[in-house]
Amino acid sequence: MVKKITSWLSVGLISAAALSGCETQTSEKQGAAQQASASAEDVDPRGEILALSCASCHGTDGKSVGIMPGFYGKSAPYLKTALMEFKNDERYSTVMGRHAKGYTDEEITLIADYFGGLSQQNSK
Amino acid sequence: MSQKFTRRDFNKLVIAGAAGSTLGVFGGAKPLFASQKHVVVIGGGFGGASTAKYIRKLDPSVSVTLVEPATTFYTCPFSNWVMGGLKEMKDIGRTYDVLKSAYGIEVIHEEAAEIDAANHTVKLKGGQELKYDRLVVSPGIDFDYDAIEGYSEEVANTQMPHAYKAGPQTELLTKQLQEMKDGDNVLICPPGNPFRCPPGPYERASLIANYLKKNKPNSKVVILDAKEKFSKQGLFTKGWEKLYPGLIEWRAGSAGGKITAVDPAAMTVQTSAGPVKGGVVNVIPPQRAGKIAAEAGLTNETGWCPVNPITFESTIHPGIHVIGDSCIAGAMPKSGFAASSQGKVTAASIVRLLQGKVPAPPSLVNTCYSLVGPGYGISVAAVYKLTSDGIVSIKGAGGLTPMDADDDQLSEEATYARGWYNNISQDIWG
Numbered sequence: 001m002v003k004k005i006t007s008w009l010s011v012g013l014i015s016a017a018a019l020s021g022c023e024t025q026t027s028e029k030q031g032a033a034q035q036a037s038a039s040a041e042d043v044d045p046r047g048e049i050l051a052l053s054c055a056s057c058h059g060t061d062g063k064s065v066g067i068m069p070g071f072y073g074k075s076a077p078y079l080k081t082a083l084m085e086f087k088n089d090e091r092y093s094t095v096m097g098r099h100a101k102g103y104t105d106e107e108i109t110l111i112a113d114y115f116g117g118l119s120q121q122n123s124k
Numbered sequence: 125m126s127q128k129f130t131r132r133d134f135n136k137l138v139i140a141g142a143a144g145s146t147l148g149v150f151g152g153a154k155p156l157f158a159s160q161k162h163v164v165v166i167g168g169g170f171g172g173a174s175t176a177k178y179i180r181k182l183d184p185s186v187s188v189t190l191v192e193p194a195t196t197f198y199t200c201p202f203s204n205w206v207m208g209g210l211k212e213m214k215d216i217g218r219t220y221d222v223l224k225s226a227y228g229i230e231v232i233h234e235e236a237a238e239i240d241a242a243n244h245t246v247k248l249k250g251g252q253e254l255k256y257d258r259l260v261v262s263p264g265i266d267f268d269y270d271a272i273e274g275y276s277e278e279v280a281n282t283q284m285p286h287a288y289k290a291g292p293q294t295e296l297l298t299k300q301l302q303e304m305k306d307g308d309n310v311l312i313c314p315p316g317n318p319f320r321c322p323p324g325p326y327e328r329a330s331l332i333a334n335y336l337k338k339n340k341p342n343s344k345v346v347i348l349d350a351k352e353k354f355s356k357q358g359l360f361t362k363g364w365e366k367l368y369p370g371l372i373e374w375r376a377g378s379a380g381g382k383i384t385a386v387d388p389a390a391m392t393v394q395t396s397a398g399p400v401k402g403g404v405v406n407v408i409p410p411q412r413a414g415k416i417a418a419e420a421g422l423t424n425e426t427g428w429c430p431v432n433p434i435t436f437e438s439t440i441h442p443g444i445h446v447i448g449d450s451c452i453a454g455a456m457p458k459s460g461f462a463a464s465s466q467g468k469v470t471a472a473s474i475v476r477l478l479q480g481k482v483p484a485p486p487s488l489v490n491t492c493y494s495l496v497g498p499g500y501g502i503s504v505a506a507v508y509k510l511t512s513d514g515i516v517s518i519k520g521a522g523g524l525t526p527m528d529a530d531d532d533q534l535s536e537e538a539t540y541a542r543g544w545y546n547n548i549s550q551d552i553w554g
Contacts (some may be wrong), residue, residue: 056551
């Protein structure tokens, strides 16, 4: 299904992409957005869009200000293990098991890689 | 609410979305700088503020103007906690300082008066005109006061508050509860589906009962519902029996619950089973898309806005994305969480469209926490994906707090409800 949707999109968007010229110019305000921002060039857009969901409970970029565990700074393998254990009911949770079951193993890998990569990128 | 798409409809939507992106680049809009793309966002709530922030985060070269009349936005989530005496108004107020200073978003505290879809322009109440490459409309809900005889905005503001937009009416309802005579009843009258925050009226009943139990032990809550069933019904009912036995009475629509008229002078509501009197009367009227969305012609016959489920771009006006309570988002409820999730997907889509790239397939999520009591939380969660049936919730995932959850789990859920509020507030308003 996902593949079909993507291909529908590709067909529809070829003209848009060709015509718009894909220009991206640095804005004067660029310095202002200092938060870790992985540009669309660097990341798998699927990983990004999956990972954005997590921030609603775990904080922007996984930097939690509440009781939910933050995962900024955690490695991709660590996050993947945790998510897989939630998914397979091997780790206790109130709601994480219910969420983790909504993602394929591949999607869990994409999410773990996104946050793992985000932390690594900023520690360079 | 869920919309059936045929593959052909779906294809049409996708192509319409793509055509919109070309128009966005070559249409009437004149960006501030020749090559700088400009996005205008109407509405600084859960949907709009999320979109504004995440556009800047994902592509700082795009300039963003957020149009929101309020300098402090009061969140509907946790406003029930204020009514129950667990929080104060200041605890649920969010400002735009961080979005301005850390994310470089231009915030204009004015009302958007008019959208000119053909010319890619938004006119503000003060007369200023904003050009956009893409517009995001996130105006929340509007109320259909006419659906209930005798009810009006004026009555809501003074005698029978809906308190379904957090702000002055939240304070009015809280004050009325405090001043109510012990022994009088609180009436809560929720509307039929679809409406904002499906578990909201029932969390409200819970936290008001919690307040009454301590402060007005001879009073109770009567829910006069237009519906036959409600969100998290089993969990709420179980919690009510445990925490507030006899203090909350729920009447289904067909059992005299549905109200047809109100009499503010007598403080009564009319039902099929006769008039019911309350010391406090909370009427939550039927709802529709925010006013500006309707005026801009973004709504269909349902009163809500049809959108391309990949980009949330209107299927009526290309170049305009409608998110949050106003849009028709398949299986997703009208919640702040859902609006924020849609806002992020829309931000990512807009960034890619402005770069001439293909948007990624959406992944959407929702969690609604409700407090039955201060240490008794319940939740419903779902993960959503796009299929040819539109946005559907993924089978085998999500769902409710288990009916047999023990006290420790329910207490943890209450703790996580607070944690969620702290993090989503930070994730949206910084």
